Amino acid sequence: MIEDIDALRLVAIEEVPGCPVFVLGHSMGGLLALRYAQSYQEHLTGAVPASAGILVPPDVPDIMVKLSHFLGRIVPKLGVQPFFNPSKSTRIPMERQILRDDPQIYKGWVRAKTGSELLLGMNATVAALERLTLPLLLIHGE
Numbered sequence: 424m425i426e427d428i429d430a431l432r433l434v435a436i437e438e439v440p441g442c443p444v445f446v447l448g449h450s451m452g453g454l455l456a457l458r459y460a461q462s463y464q465e466h467l468t469g470a471v472p473a474s475a476g477i478l479v480p481p482d483v484p485d486i487m488v489k490l491s492h493f494l495g496r497i498v499p500k501l502g503v504q505p506f507f508n509p510s511k512s513t514r515i516p517m518e519r520q521i522l523r524d525d526p527q528i529y530k531g532w533v534r535a536k537t538g539s540e541l542l543l544g545m546n547a548t549v550a551a552l553e554r555l556t557l558p559l560l561l562i563h564g565e
Contacts, residue, residue, distance in 0.1 A: 428459045432466060443468035450476050454544055460559075461551050469558035477545050488542065495539030502532030 432444055444467050448456030453475025460470040479488055487503055494501060507530040509519040522528060533541075 424455055425459050425462055428455065429463055429466075432463070445469045445471055447471040447473070448475070449473040451541065453477075454541070454548060457548050457552075457555075458544060460557060461548065461554055464555060464557045467557055469560065470555075471560045471562065473562040474564055475561075476541070477548050479542070479545065487538070491535065491539040491542050494535035497535075499534065499536030501535045503535050503538055504533040506531060506533045 428446065432446075435444060436442070446456045446459050446467055447470070448454070450473075453472035454477055456470050456472045457475055457477065460467055464470075483504055491503075494503060507528065509522040512522055513519055523530075
């Protein structure tokens with residue numbers, strides 16, 4: 424995914440030469456934005472990770488974290504954790520319904536291999552945070 428983000432950056436600078444380049448992502452996208460910035464910060468003006476998913480959410484059971492890599496190898500497509508919860512995104516009931524109705528939002532379960540890879544990415548991102556030297560706008564809710 425990081426290489427895909429860089430491919431998009433290359434398209435952007437071809438389309439708009441000389442334009443400042445920022446990477447922006449929300450939740451898992453915020454995690455990816457930080458990982459990308461850690462690897463390609465010399466090509467960026469800054470990064471805007473919004474509610475970056477760099478820590479294991481408190482509703483993920485410890486046993487799932489401990490088993491994630493094993494399950495990711497053995498049964499990679501097994502749904503292990505609910506993904507979609509609009510009440511975590513907004514307190515506004517109408518906005519929650521919009522999220523529920525949006526066909527572009529994944530509403531299934533996190534699969535074992537995806538969860539395992541996310542945990543690896545979270546750990547690597549947190550371990551390398553001090554390497555970031557570019558401007559960051561960090562945004563996070565409660």
